[in-house]
Amino acid sequence: MDVKEIELKGHIIDSLILPRVFDTIMDLGGEFEVLQFEIGKHKTDPSYARILVKGKNRKVLDQILGELHKMGAAVPEMEQLTLKPAPKDRALPEDFYSTTHHPTYVFLEGEWLEVGNIEMDKVIVVEKGEKKAYCRPISEIKAGDLIAVGKNGIRVEPPPRPREYTIFEFMKSSVSSEKPSHHLVEQIAKEILETKAQGKKVLAVVGPAVVHTGAGEALATLVKEGFIDVLFAGNAMAVHDVESQLYGTSLGVSIKTGRHAEGGHRNHLYAINEVMRAGSIKGLVEAGKLKKGIMYECIMNNVPYVLAGSIRDDGPLPEVITDVVAAQRAMRHWVREVDLVLMLSTMLHSIAVGNLLPSKVKTVCIDINPATVTKLSDRGTAQALGVVTDVGIFLPMLAKELLKAKKKP
Amino acid sequence: MDVKEIELKGHIIDSLILPRVFDTIMDLGGEFEVLQFEIGKHKTDPSYARILVKGKNRKVLDQILGELHKMGAAVPEMEQLTLKPAPKDRALPEDFYSTTHHPTYVFLEGEWLEVGNIEMDKVIVVEKGEKKAYCRPISEIKAGDLIAVGKNGIRVEPPPRPREYTIFEFMKSSVSSEKPSHHLVEQIAKEILETKAQGKKVLAVVGPAVVHTGAGEALATLVKEGFIDVLFAGNAMAVHDVESQLYGTSLGVSIKTGRHAEGGHRNHLYAINEVMRAGSIKGLVEAGKLKKGIMYECIMNNVPYVLAGSIRDDGPLPEVITDVVAAQRAMRHWVREVDLVLMLSTMLHSIAVGNLLPSKVKTVCIDINPATVTKLSDRGTAQALGVVTDVGIFLPMLAKELLKAKKKP
């Protein structure tokens, strides 16, 4: 039987880390002995535990240690970071380390370095001469890149469970449509105002239903009034937005009445063609043809946007990044600067962005489909608030609340 | 081969009646020959068709005629109403006529009489001496009651398809959450105002989610301000309403924050006990303990309510009608007086009420679950508008809209 000693420090009991450590050891077929245990006498005191972990062979033990390590356990002898070169472009050494989205450190030349641009399910590349470590997706690995392998010399810091009440605790409880959504508007407005007051950035990830449900005007107002710093969407949202401005419809359905308008679905293609002829959405604005709406406000207020392609797209519009790896790269660039993300009625884009987010970013996911909110929660998005509601009335209420706050002295 | 001649009159083409007649004949294995056909030259002209229907035997032909009859076809030889006595209490003669919810007439002693209190899937009882015909549920049939059997001598009048645009056309198109719900608020408010302006009555069918989602205050306001004339709900809604007034929670969850409150689910039982001790909800109001909320406003403003029991009920409260047949009877009484029904987040009560409604009553069904709206539509509810949205923000917006209209000179 192989054994190894590990240490745990901090709020390991009230953050549920200690019980999860015991669980994990037993679930993976190991055993343990508690060598030392000191519990904080008061709620602010950290605790300390020294535990002997046992596995029936080296492989089992390593598996266990790997899992414990992710929970923040320090394995005294595991400080030696191992690096191996990528065997070829877009390929990794066999036992590469797969990242979490929590802050992560590597032990390099006697020092703990924070891994830059952390993202979930990626790898760590170390630039040894420069003493720098970065998180990279597999699609950007070049042959010879030094990749962190195994678990030694890598430390993660899961965020502490907030003791104070915050709306971002919601996601922990099961996703339900029976929440007091009316009162949540105020709380989400407050979070946005605080984020902006601290000079931080808000990202809106926008699905086409925002336009379909008649909330496009509210979102345009939020962009215009400076509440949105970056916007991600797909081709469909941009087309619907243009269509609604040019013809008053979204996929041929009137934005005001919900009725199928004369000419029907054709307006969708006509809107695409107008943009094509103008060369771009920006071109359509400059030609004086597009005078309002979400895309218009982004362009006029220099709010950067990423339009990412999908195989459902008609057109697509010239601004759409049709290569999905390039689109991910563009989104990745902006994601690093934001502190609060509003995900508005889009499963595809919400999950894509959720995968890119470090765990410290706050996320509000608004969708009438509980499955979107559940999926996001299954992917381990931390600090997330899921609201199962109708974006078509939620967003206008949120806009009203934010404008009211802005007008106050 | 058996044959019979039928006649169709009216807007049989643009109401889709003629094509459905042809379809039905062929679907049931029959054939037809068009003997005469006169189409209106202008859109306001009625059309006329005389059709020879053929079936391979009498049984097939009768089946076809039965179906055509429901669509309003006049079968010249079918005018003779047949009546048979009920063989015992709550039992019917074998080939009894099962009603639709459209206006229905029976040919009795040389005259067409309208069947009173029409409801779907019930039977027609004729009081011969008094020349009166009523619609009755099977549970209220007494031995010897004269029941209409077969299809002869019975005529139904499906409502004409409205030519003007109305919001109640929506239900026809597939139920979707991607409708501009924001704008629908105004249109529904307008319908309520018109109904009230004509001195007609509005019924609210209310699920517990109205309280859970924080919309209870909005509904209480609607009751107080006279927009609701009758209210149907279950035990749960009433208990949550009382709980929210006494303790600020609904099933132990804070109405303001959505957080599980201290003491948790216990508040639910405590609220029930308070009502039990006071003898009734009304008793609690009179004792000065219940001072606000939906039930409070009903009691203070003499708005009649029916609380119908279900097997999920805790308690239940003294006002709850625990016998479901008695509860149906109580609901049936009020349903006959209303012209507009708001169904708010309750599948059980919405379908129960839907089954009782004549087709002329307008129905607005608000639910975040598309299945509720779809089910109602499957049951053939006519003149219905289904909105897949979040009642927690929809209802406050509707209340605001209605109050605004009321204050105008």
Next chain:
Amino acid sequence: MDVKEIELKGHIIDSLILPRVFDTIMDLGGEFEVLQFEIGKHKTDPSYARILVKGKNRKVLDQILGELHKMGAAVPEMEQLTLKPAPKDRALPEDFYSTTHHPTYVFLEGEWLEVGNIEMDKVIVVEKGEKKAYCRPISEIKAGDLIAVGKNGIRVEPPPRPREYTIFEFMKSSVSSEKPSHHLVEQIAKEILETKAQGKKVLAVVGPAVVHTGAGEALATLVKEGFIDVLFAGNAMAVHDVESQLYGTSLGVSIKTGRHAEGGHRNHLYAINEVMRAGSIKGLVEAGKLKKGIMYECIMNNVPYVLAGSIRDDGPLPEVITDVVAAQRAMRHWVREVDLVLMLSTMLHSIAVGNLLPSKVKTVCIDINPATVTKLSDRGTAQALGVVTDVGIFLPMLAKELLKAKKKP
């Protein structure tokens, strides 16, 4: 500041009890000091903690102690059970104790007595002379009954978290339709076989969709072959079952093809009338008219059933208990004898039964609607397995699996 010392014993760390204790104290605004702490050195060793709990006043402290108590904390000074008489029928003393569904004990005349027939959200009635304690719903309380109040002298034992892998852990993870349902069939069959092999009972709670989706034959087979000991359903399921046997349709839709059959919805009422004329479902069987199906097999194999009424019911059939309190009482009677419950596509009945179940009963909930499964999980049903799948193909597969096992030597 008020203080009280409490003790915790057992697997308080790996059952997450200790961290939840700390959490609860702090969430309710209290503080704590760990006086003594001994952790088991090996995984089979129990741990022990003595903790000083502090509240800013007596009320806060009592609230905290009440919550800790539910988690199994022993409060040495809290051993004195307090009883107060019910002030009138169906009313309780103000600070009555509201039960959990875990095994519960009261300290009476120097001894810990187990509370009989435990159920969630009910009250404890003590018959002092006989030294017996029972769990009772508020609707069955008589004036003068001795009711347990406060938290002193009451102890609950939450079930230990299973260390071994069992399928009943599933419910803990988020409810998802993306589970390998195909393989689950075998595991559920295994659970049913084990339950029966131990001479224990299986309850089936059946919704009308079982008949609609064509799974009625499979369920009838399960009843016939002795896998179901008790059956709960509503009026609709029984009517659909009879209708499908007499006419091959369910609500007028062909069970074989899913097509709307000739005569449409009328078959539903005709089936009701056949039962009415025969006096009961049993009468219809005895008259030789009902020869197969779920209800037929129940009657022929002496499997007891409870048909509970709801306000949606047509008819209802004579066997249906139309008073919901009486229906609860009937269900409560059988629930006490069962060890495994199959909940098949019915939200109303599943939740009603879920509310009656002691936490030791295993529950399998099959529904295509994730909301039903989620709701059940929200209500705290322990040892539950929720499978989001299509009962129409799941049940035939389960029946096949069980029959295969039965035929083996």
Next chain:
Amino acid sequence: MDVKEIELKGHIIDSLILPRVFDTIMDLGGEFEVLQFEIGKHKTDPSYARILVKGKNRKVLDQILGELHKMGAAVPEMEQLTLKPAPKDRALPEDFYSTTHHPTYVFLEGEWLEVGNIEMDKVIVVEKGEKKAYCRPISEIKAGDLIAVGKNGIRVEPPPRPREYTIFEFMKSSVSSEKPSHHLVEQIAKEILETKAQGKKVLAVVGPAVVHTGAGEALATLVKEGFIDVLFAGNAMAVHDVESQLYGTSLGVSIKTGRHAEGGHRNHLYAINEVMRAGSIKGLVEAGKLKKGIMYECIMNNVPYVLAGSIRDDGPLPEVITDVVAAQRAMRHWVREVDLVLMLSTMLHSIAVGNLLPSKVKTVCIDINPATVTKLSDRGTAQALGVVTDVGIFLPMLAKELLKAKKKP
């Protein structure tokens, strides 16, 4: 007031064309006069109508005629096809004609030519010298291409409504999970067998849930046994398939038990890396590392596949087409050869493929989420059967049924 005479021929009444023509004229603010009307005396006789359409001005009239034209109305004076050159790459002349997915003809040099490769919401390009007309997406238009504009000289032929009963009628009725899915398995198997017996091709559009729910083996069998001729999927499905073969998990969850396996989500990335190291999925097969599964069977049996990228992709695998326009082009190539499409648990790919399909292709859409099926129906997919069921047990049942049929002499 402007007027124009139109003609309608064929089964214009029982295909609902005539009433829809009347409706459309009135909905768009026009009027009409029926000049001549001859109805077929028997069900096989076509009908004929000559109608004078009136609009208050030329613009209104043209709008009306455009809509009528889509329904198959012949406008005698409208035979002259107008062509205009594309002003630049990926841009169209302003009043371009937007296609339906029905068979379409253009009147060119005195002859009606069928438009090749018809698809919904595209444009018609005419190669005049060659007397050929093609349907093209906007993204493939080159400057100077001759584009059909207006509505003159274009004729569409909507498919007749089938008179015989087929399972593909289902989609017309509202989408419901309460269909007898058990019996549908046989009917879908029959359709597949007939398609294959006629030497026609079956396309499977596959979502990752097929692997998650444990149906991967069944699909692999269908590929191996020759029931699938082409396969479309995304990166996720392919990765999950490889992961399930290499590690027995899908996104870290065991395919057999549904439990989170040791090592968790890491297996997902490890599977990607194995493919990357081998250079491609095919490379992994050739290296003897991938020995079973969906992708393995496609490669070994020369079943062509298209893996289309999305912004959610990890990796993505080398075979994935990351440019969405290129991916559409690849799918478009195969779609033209297929006669039956199985859409298995994927909203994104199902809708993308649905947009590419001519209306004559039969479509079976299997999804546990009613929204996917509804969306497909909203997009006007004709001859479609939507089954709301659990692919995890539906597909194994379907495979069993098909294998059984194959073994018969």
